[in-house]
Amino acid sequence: MPVRKIISIDGMGGDHAPRIVVEGLEQFARTNVDFDFLLHGDEAALKPLIEKAPTAAPRITIRHTDKQVAMDAKPSQMLRQGKGTSMWNAIEAVKSGEAIAAVSAGNTGALMALSMFILRKVDGVHRPALVGSWPTHKGVCAMLDLGADIAADAAQLVEFAIMGAAFARAVHGVQNPRVALLNIGEEELKGHESIREGARLMRAANLPIDFRGFIEPDKIGKGDIDVIVTDGFTGNVALKTAEGIARMISDMLKDAFKSGPIAMLGALLVMPALKSFRTKMDPRNTNGGVFLGLNGVVVKSHGGTDNVGFAHAVHVAASMGGSNFRTEVEENLRRLAPVAAAVAPAQQPAK
Amino acid sequence: MPVRKIISIDGMGGDHAPRIVVEGLEQFARTNVDFDFLLHGDEAALKPLIEKAPTAAPRITIRHTDKQVAMDAKPSQMLRQGKGTSMWNAIEAVKSGEAIAAVSAGNTGALMALSMFILRKVDGVHRPALVGSWPTHKGVCAMLDLGADIAADAAQLVEFAIMGAAFARAVHGVQNPRVALLNIGEEELKGHESIREGARLMRAANLPIDFRGFIEPDKIGKGDIDVIVTDGFTGNVALKTAEGIARMISDMLKDAFKSGPIAMLGALLVMPALKSFRTKMDPRNTNGGVFLGLNGVVVKSHGGTDNVGFAHAVHVAASMGGSNFRTEVEENLRRLAPVAAAVAPAQQPAK
Numbered sequence: 068m069p070v071r072k073i074i075s076i077d078g079m080g081g082d083h084a085p086r087i088v089v090e091g092l093e094q095f096a097r098t099n100v101d102f103d104f105l106l107h108g109d110e111a112a113l114k115p116l117i118e119k120a121p122t123a124a125p126r127i128t129i130r131h132t133d134k135q136v137a138m139d140a141k142p143s144q145m146l147r148q149g150k151g152t153s154m155w156n157a158i159e160a161v162k163s164g165e166a167i168a169a170v171s172a173g174n175t176g177a178l179m180a181l182s183m184f185i186l187r188k189v190d191g192v193h194r195p196a197l198v199g200s201w202p203t204h205k206g207v208c209a210m211l212d213l214g215a216d217i218a219a220d221a222a223q224l225v226e227f228a229i230m231g232a233a234f235a236r237a238v239h240g241v242q243n244p245r246v247a248l249l250n251i252g253e254e255e256l257k258g259h260e261s262i263r264e265g266a267r268l269m270r271a272a273n274l275p276i277d278f279r280g281f282i283e284p285d286k287i288g289k290g291d292i293d294v295i296v297t298d299g300f301t302g303n304v305a306l307k308t309a310e311g312i313a314r315m316i317s318d319m320l321k322d323a324f325k326s327g328p329i330a331m332l333g334a335l336l337v338m339p340a341l342k343s344f345r346t347k348m349d350p351r352n353t354n355g356g357v358f359l360g361l362n363g364v365v366v367k368s369h370g371g372t373d374n375v376g377f378a379h380a381v382h383v384a385a386s387m388g389g390s391n392f393r394t395e396v397e398e399n400l401r402r403l404a405p406v407a408a409a410v411a412p413a414q415q416p417a418k
Numbered sequence: 419m420p421v422r423k424i425i426s427i428d429g430m431g432g433d434h435a436p437r438i439v440v441e442g443l444e445q446f447a448r449t450n451v452d453f454d455f456l457l458h459g460d461e462a463a464l465k466p467l468i469e470k471a472p473t474a475a476p477r478i479t480i481r482h483t484d485k486q487v488a489m490d491a492k493p494s495q496m497l498r499q500g501k502g503t504s505m506w507n508a509i510e511a512v513k514s515g516e517a518i519a520a521v522s523a524g525n526t527g528a529l530m531a532l533s534m535f536i537l538r539k540v541d542g543v544h545r546p547a548l549v550g551s552w553p554t555h556k557g558v559c560a561m562l563d564l565g566a567d568i569a570a571d572a573a574q575l576v577e578f579a580i581m582g583a584a585f586a587r588a589v590h591g592v593q594n595p596r597v598a599l600l601n602i603g604e605e606e607l608k609g610h611e612s613i614r615e616g617a618r619l620m621r622a623a624n625l626p627i628d629f630r631g632f633i634e635p636d637k638i639g640k641g642d643i644d645v646i647v648t649d650g651f652t653g654n655v656a657l658k659t660a661e662g663i664a665r666m667i668s669d670m671l672k673d674a675f676k677s678g679p680i681a682m683l684g685a686l687l688v689m690p691a692l693k694s695f696r697t698k699m700d701p702r703n704t705n706g707g708v709f710l711g712l713n714g715v716v717v718k719s720h721g722g723t724d725n726v727g728f729a730h731a732v733h734v735a736a737s738m739g740g741s742n743f744r745t746e747v748e749e750n751l752r753r754l755a756p757v758a759a760a761v762a763p764a765q766q767p768a769k
Contacts, residue, residue, distance in 0.1 A: 204666060214602060217610060251565055251654040259568060259651060284655050285662035300610060303602040304635050304652055308659045311636035315555060316667050316699065323691040330691035336684025340674040348667070 071103050074384050075166035077157040078108025079135035080173025082371045085112050088172065091377025092127065093120035095385075102385055105130055105160050107153040132156055136173050138370065142180035149181055158185045161363035167388030168364035170355075170380050178367055179215060179358060186361040189393075191400035194219060195360035196227045196299070197367070198234050199306065200353035205290030207353060209235045209244075214303035215358060221264035222407040224248060224296055228269060229399040230359040231294035232276050237390030238357075238383055241293045243277055249297035249305070250281035257281070261298070272406040274399050313348060351376035355383030359396075364388050422454050425735050426517035428508040429459025430486035431524025433722045436463050439523065442728025443478065444471035446736075453736055456481055456511050458504040483507055487524050489721065493531035500532055509536045512714035518739030519715035521706075521731050529718055530566060530709060537712040540744075542751035545570060546711035547578045547650070548718070549585050550657065551704035556641030558704060560586045560595075565654035566709060572615035573758040575599060575647055579620060580750040581710040582645035583627050588741030589708075589734055592644045594628055600648035600656070601632035608632075612649070623757040625750050664699060702727035706734030710747075715739050 076092065078085045085108055092104055103126040106113060110131040117124050134152040136145055149155045154173050160166040162185050171178050179197075188195060196212035196219075211231045212219065219227065228246050235244035248265055250258040257263075258281070269278045282292050284305055297305070324334035346352060354376035356367045364387045368380035427443065429436045436459055443455055454477040457464060461482040468475050485503040487496055500506045505524050511517040513536050522529050530548075539546060547563035547570075562582045563570065570578065579597050586595035599616055601609040608614075609632070620629045633643050635656055648656070675685035697703060705727035707718045715738045719731035 202666075204669070217602070217608075249655065251568070251651055251658070257568075284658035285665070287659070288662045288666035300602055301652065301655055304600065304656055305659045307602070307635035308638070308656045309663045311639045312660045312663045313667065314636070315553075315639035316664065316695075318555070319695040319698070320671075320692075323695050324688065326691040329687050333684045333687025333689075333691075336680050337675065337688055338684075340677040340681035340684075341671075344667075344670040344674050347670070 071101055072385070072389060073103045073105055073166045074381060074388065075105045075157045075160035075169040076107065076381070077154045077169065077171035077173055078106045078113055079153040080171040080178075080370070081368065081377075082138070083373065084172060085109070086116060087372065087374045087377050089113065089116035089120050089123070090374035091381060092123040094374050094378035095381040096123035096126060099382070099385060102126070104128070105157075105166055107132060107156040107160075108135065109133060130156055136177045138174050140174055140177050142176040145174075145177040146180055146184055149177065154178060155181055155185070158182055158363070158365060161365065162186055168366060168384035170366045170368060170377075170384045172368035172370050172372060172377060172380070174370075175367055178365065182358050182361055182365040186363040186365070189360055189362055189396070191397070191404060192226055192230070192360035193223050194226070195358050196230060197356050198231055198359050199356040200239070201287060201295070201309070202347050202353060203288050203290030207239055208287065208290065208293050208295060209239060210295040210297070210302060210306070211359065212297065212299035212302050213306050213356060214299045217298065217300040219261065219298035221261050221268050222403070224261065224265035224298070225268050225272060225403055225407065226360070226400065228276060228278070228294065228296045229274065229403065230396055231296055233392045233395040234357065234359060234387070235293045236395070237392045238386040239293065244293035245277045245279050245291065246294040246296060247279045247282035247292045249284060249295050249301060251283065253281050253283060265296075268406060272403045274402055276399070310350075317348070351379060353379070355380035357383060357387055422452055423736070423740060424454045424456055424517045425732060425739065426456045426508045426511035426520040427458065427732070428505045428520065428522035428524055429457045429464055430504040431522040431529075431721070432719065432728075433489070434724065435523060436460070437467060438723065438725045438728050440464065440467035440471050440474070441725035442732060443474040445725050445729035446732040447471075447474035447477060450733070450736060453477070455479070456508075456517055458483060458507040458511075459486065460484060481507055487528045489525050491525055491528050493527040496525075496528040497531055497535055500528065505529060506532055506536070509533055509714070509716060512716065513537055519717060519735035521717045521719060521728075521735045523719035523721050523723060523728060523731070525721075526718055529716065533709050533712055533716040537714040537716070540711055540713055540747070542748070542755065543577055543581070543711035544574050545577070546709050547581060548707050549582055549710050550707040551590070552638060552646070552660070553698050553704060554639050554641030558590055559638065559641065559644050559646060560590060561646040561648070561653060561657070562710065563648065563650035563653050564657050564707060565650045568649065568651040570612065570649035572612050572619050573754070575612065575616035575649070576619050576623060576754055576758065577711070577751065579627060579629070579645065579647045580625065580754065581747055582647055584743045584746040585708065585710060585738070586644045587746070588743045589737040590644065595644035596628045596630050596642065597645040597647060598630045598633035598643045600635060600646050600652060602634065604632050604634060619757060623754045625753055627750070661701075668699070702730060704730070706731035708734060708738055
């Protein structure tokens with residue numbers, strides 16, 4: 068019998084919590100038998116939901132708390148007052164070693180601040196990074212930083228590359244991830260100095276990573292690169308631009324499909340063929356960003372997701388928690404350290 | 419009879435030149451009667467094409483040259499050797515005052531370098547910016563800088579805002595453009611210092627511009643902002659991300675529509691309803707970026723466009739060339755100067 072692993076869950080975070088949280092656990096539990104759950108939140112609200120989740124129920128332990136983080140709470144406020152909230156307790160269980168990972172669909176800023184405060188940064192990582200999954204023609208790629216911070220210097224970009232490659236191996240199952248730095252041209256002359264220096268450092272550090280140089284944002288969708296590395300400002304802009312365009316196109320398509328009886332009939336006939344397209348572009352199937360670079364795994368689920376999306380975030384937590392991520396990152400950071408130190412004085416992060 | 423205006427055209431630039439250039443002029447000429455064209459390029463190649471363009475033909479004057487800028491030419495090389503090319507001569511005709519604007523579908527880097535060299539920057543503008551049009555739910559908005567340079571400090575962002583607003587008025591016909599700075603949050607605390615300082619400067623300068631603060635990239639498509647201002651690196655990333663996602667979605671839709679007889683029938687029925695969607699997302703209908711901040715109008719057409727796209731770029735040139743753009747920009751730059759000078763020492767551009 069395999070060792071049972073525990074995932075720590077913020078039961079109260081997200082627009083539709085706690086309902087979609089428990090439904091998501093039920094969904095996840097059906098196909099993942101060797102995980103148990105610590106569920107933090109209001110017992111009175113959680114119990115009736117768990118009764119309707121027969122697969123997950125016997126594997127859930129409720130850790131009651133009345134307190135929760137409001138979706139509009141300020142991160143600084145939560146650092147002072149967040150103790151004992153379902154989010155805080157969910158992270159705390161990772162720190163204590165009880166759980167292999169935590170998942171929350173709550174307030175992003177608060178989750179980031181509490182995770183940093185409770186788990187602290189890994190030695191050798193200068194900035195944590197938020198990594199996410201991005202659909203491509205061939206499957207999915209990882210992109211980081213999506214906005215944990217706004218800047219990154221050359222050495223920090225290389226740290227992101229190391230963590231991103233380990234993430235792609237752990238969560239996307241890519242044996243030998245191809246890594247590239249996001250830039251506005253493929254030539255070595257283009258882009259910010261930090262990016263060009265980052266590429267030189269990647270090569271000099273001689274890491275066991277398949278580094279492919281620069282990638283332009285319009286090439287991401289081709290799926291030839293598995294890990295896209297950029298600073299948090301640029302990554303957040305790219306992510307939100309992509310979300311905006313995808314939503315605009317999807318809204319326009321829906322309007323067109325509903326615009327009259329002939330179009331509706333056509334849509335009905337076309338729908339089965341659109342299934343794989345819709346699956347690929349469904350944000351629920353890439354839900355679950357991870358704050359990398361902390362002493363413990365914390366997964367951020369989209370606040371507005373449903374049970375399917377939440378189950379995917381739990382899957383990300385399970386993959387990360389059960390992986391070699393930490394050992395791999397630590398080894399590569401040790402390889403990087405002397406090379407990065409030689410590039411003294413440390414470059415200032417882009418402003 | 420109205421005064422006839424002349425537009426200067428690089429006949430040899432672009433993947434399908436000179437054919438699509440002449441066809442584009444024909445297309446434009448049919449609905450725009452008071453413009454004539456100076457067409458720079460190889461007379462032997464142009465003449466037979468002009469014979470097949472009956473509306474444009476009597477309004478075209480060929481300026482023969484054997485030389486042209488290769489699509490893969492280095493900008494620095496063109497500064498030394500570009501003299502006498504069709505691109506150079508097209509820009510030169512703007513400098514001499516013969517033409518109100520130039521259009522080229524040639525090599526972007528070379529066009530930017532030659533335009534800067536021949537036309538020089540306007541007094542008071544520190545960096546030129548490339549502005550383009552971006553489809554939204556409600557129509558179209560302007561975005562700049564799309565990559566003329568990689569960085570912009572606070573004062574330069576305000577200069578972009580001034581030029582972008584004048585562009586939106588001249589080309590998109592927006593009487594009172596709403597302007598916002600691209601950022602990763604709407605709060606004043608977020609993003610790079612240059613952006614936050616840019617917002618303060620916009621307010622302090624008291625310009626006759628409807629400034630709306632920050633906009634996040636996923637809100638662009640709503641169409642509530644007419645001019646999106648950002649540095650060239652970020653703008654280029656956003657543009658290429660949007661292009662990449664739109665192309666990926668469009669490829670997937672096409673594949674789905676062709677995947678079998680039932681889907682094909684459905685697609686046929688749905689197609690008329692998709693017409694406005696396809697028109698809006700058709701990059702030909704937003705073709706034509708303008709290098710703002712130079713002493714003269716140069717329009718960059720996409721290199722791979724067809725006659726419809728090229729005609730749109732000529733339309734942009736005609737709108738800019740016939741507008742109050744320059745006066746309006748100069749007046750606002752005069753308003754900005756004392757305020758920007760008070761923010762001393764000048765901030766360093768983001769790296």
